Amino acid sequence: MTDEADTKKVRHVLGISGGKDSSALAVYMRDRVPEMEYFFCDTGAELPETYEYLNRLEAALGKSIVRLNADRDFDHWMEVYQGTLPSPQMRWCTKNLKIKPLEDWVGDDKVISYVAIRADENRLGYVSTKPNIEAVFPFREDGIDKDGVMRILEEAGIGLPGYYEWRTRSGCYFCFFQRKHEWVGLKERHPDLFDRAVEYEEKVRYRHTAMKGRNYTWSQGESLPELIERKEEIEAKHRAALERAAKRIKPNRPLLEVLSDALDSDDDEAGCSVCHL
Ligand code: SF4
Structure with missing residues (x-):
C-alpha cells in the first residue's frame, strides 16, 4: 500500500x-x-x-x-x-x-x-x-x-x-464540577432539571444509607436541598465576588471574564478537560 x-x-x-x-x-x-x-x-x-x-x-x-x-x-x-x-x-x-x-x-x-x-x-x-x-x-x-x-x-x-x-462550563445539568452559585442558577433557570439532580442524590443516599451509612452528594459537603436553603448566603457571597472581580479586572473586559473570575473564587478547579472545552 x-x-x-x-x-x-x-x-x-x-x-x-x-x-x-x-x-x-x-x-x-x-x-x-x-x-x-x-x-x-x-x-x-x-x-x-x-x-x-x-x-x-x-x-x-x-x-x-x-x-x-x-x-x-x-x-x-x-x-x-x-x-x-x-x-x-x-x-x-x-x-x-x-x-x-x-x-x-x-x-x-x-x-x-x-x-x-x-x-x-x-x-x-x-x-x-x-x-x-x-x-x-x-x-x-x-x-x-x-x-x-x-x-x-x-x-x-x-x-x-x-x-x-449563569454558568461558565458546558456539560451535564448535574455536573459535579458546578460551583455553588451555578447550582442556584440551575434551580432558577431549570427547576425540573434541578429536581432530577435531587432525585439522583436521594436515590444514592437511600441506597448507601441502607448499605453502608454513607451519603453521596453532587456538591461537596452538602446535599442540593441543603445548598438551596443557603441560597441567600450563596448569592450574597457571589455578589461580593463579582464586585471584587469587577475591581480586579481591567475596564471594558467582557462580562464573562468577571463572572468566571467570581465563580473561580468559589472553586477554581479547572473542570473536565473533555466536557468543558
Ligand atoms: S464530568 Fe462531563 S460527563 Fe461527567 S457529569 Fe460533568 S459534564 Fe457530565
Whole structure:
C-alpha cells in the first residue's frame, strides 16, 4: 500500500462539547481542514441551551455535527458503579459517556483529533491511549487565548451559549464540577432539571444509607436541598465576588471574564478537560 493511500485514510475529527473553546476551534478549523468531521457526545443529560447552541454552530459551519450517543446511558453506568455518583476522583461518566463513544465511532481508523485547549491554559487535554488516535492542539500551537476565542465566536456571529448567563462550563445539568452559585442558577433557570439532580442524590443516599451509612452528594459537603436553603448566603457571597472581580479586572473586559473570575473564587478547579472545552 502506498503512502498516499495511507494518507487518504486519515480521518480528521473535532469534538464539540457545547462550550465556547471547542466551538471556536470548530470555526477556526472550518476552512483549514474542509474534510473535518465534527462530533458531539450526547450524555442524555445536556442543557437545552447546549442543543440550541449546536444548531447555531452547525449553521456557521455549514455542516452537521454528528451526535454520538453512548450505547448505555448514565443510569446504566450508575448501576455498574454500584449506585455511586461520579465525582472529580471517580469520573466514570466522562470515560463511558464521552470518551468511549468517540473510540467506538472511530474504531481502528487512523484519526487526528483536534483538541481545544487554549494557549493561556495550563491543563492537559484528553489524549486517547488508542494508538490510532493522535491528538493535536491548534490553539496552543497558534497562540490563541481566551480573547482570541471570543473574537472568533463574535466574527462568526454565534456568540456564546445561553447558559453563559449563569454558568461558565458546558456539560451535564448535574455536573459535579458546578460551583455553588451555578447550582442556584440551575434551580432558577431549570427547576425540573434541578429536581432530577435531587432525585439522583436521594436515590444514592437511600441506597448507601441502607448499605453502608454513607451519603453521596453532587456538591461537596452538602446535599442540593441543603445548598438551596443557603441560597441567600450563596448569592450574597457571589455578589461580593463579582464586585471584587469587577475591581480586579481591567475596564471594558467582557462580562464573562468577571463572572468566571467570581465563580473561580468559589472553586477554581479547572473542570473536565473533555466536557468543558
Ligand atoms: S459534564 Fe460533568 S457529569 Fe457530565 S460527563 Fe462531563 S464530568 Fe461527567
